[in-house]
Amino acid sequence: MKSPIINGLMLGLLVLAANFGVRRLPDREPARDAQAVVRFTPVRLDQQGFAPLRLAGAWAVTSTEPRMGGVSALAIDRGGLLALSDSGVTIRLPKPIAASGKAEFRDLPAGPGGAHFKAGRDSEALARDAGGRGWWVAFENLHSAWLFDPDFRHSIRTIDLRAMRWRANLGAEGALSTNNGLLLFPESGDEIVKLKDGVVERRKLSSSFGRLSDATMLPDGTIVLIARNYSLAGFSARLVVLKDGALRRLARLALGRLDNAEAIAAEPLAGGGTRLWVMTDNDFRRRVPTLLVALDWRG
Numbered sequence: 001m002k003s004p005i006i007n008g009l010m011l012g013l014l015v016l017a018a019n020f021g022v023r024r025l026p027d028r029e030p031a032r033d034a035q036a037v038v039r040f041t042p043v044r045l046d047q048q049g050f051a052p053l054r055l056a057g058a059w060a061v062t063s064t065e066p067r068m069g070g071v072s073a074l075a076i077d078r079g080g081l082l083a084l085s086d087s088g089v090t091i092r093l094p095k096p097i098a099a100s101g102k103a104e105f106r107d108l109p110a111g112p113g114g115a116h117f118k119a120g121r122d123s124e125a126l127a128r129d130a131g132g133r134g135w136w137v138a139f140e141n142l143h144s145a146w147l148f149d150p151d152f153r154h155s156i157r158t159i160d161l162r163a164m165r166w167r168a169n170l171g172a173e174g175a176l177s178t179n180n181g182l183l184l185f186p187e188s189g190d191e192i193v194k195l196k197d198g199v200v201e202r203r204k205l206s207s208s209f210g211r212l213s214d215a216t217m218l219p220d221g222t223i224v225l226i227a228r229n230y231s232l233a234g235f236s237a238r239l240v241v242l243k244d245g246a247l248r249r250l251a252r253l254a255l256g257r258l259d260n261a262e263a264i265a266a267e268p269l270a271g272g273g274t275r276l277w278v279m280t281d282n283d284f285r286r287r288v289p290t291l292l293v294a295l296d297w298r299g
Contacts, residue, residue: 049254088121
């Protein structure tokens, strides 16, 4: 009777050992700066699935460049879109005015771990520095926040976040840089962390919407975040607004069940209102598209 139990234990130990060995192998290949064509293919989505926001457009974004994918954060910069992948890559995209355009791909020059390991370049949040010095990038797994110059050529400053004691995959997913400090939103959705002048302030956050995946600030100072859940049925996501220490529902994101909404950026519209750009993370799976969705908010 003991033999099956012992055999099962030995098999379990072998699986764990193999998994540990695989995780120690390089799983990321650094690459040089490159330009590549990206294509924007219109996608039909249900307008009512985003109310009260107006669906201004939706596109599947594709490219022959293998680094196109895994989008985890988004910003508006130089008249276009600046995306960040969870493999330490910045992607400068044109807006989808035409059916295709040129995109620029650039690996981050540094990170908290080795460049040959995805865990060392697990970049999940992006924020323009309020002081004009460049861009803040927050990393998961090896928790830290790095400030890079505007062109992502070199790092300026690093902040060790391991004292937050976040789990490896539940670190900062959203970041905002303001005159009052750097705000970080961990994926758990239960707190906000403010960093300023070496002082760390942690505030509890009330949420019933699930885990957070990114944050953006509207021109009037309103903070909008993506909240999402995952089940056997797939992903479900919505946009929420931060108000009085709590998250409040803004709109549902009626995407496909495999579409993981991970990135959001905001820009003012001519004549008033805001356009919210949302991108999905396809986890570098060829059969899952990277979606770009434009939503207009006149509220």
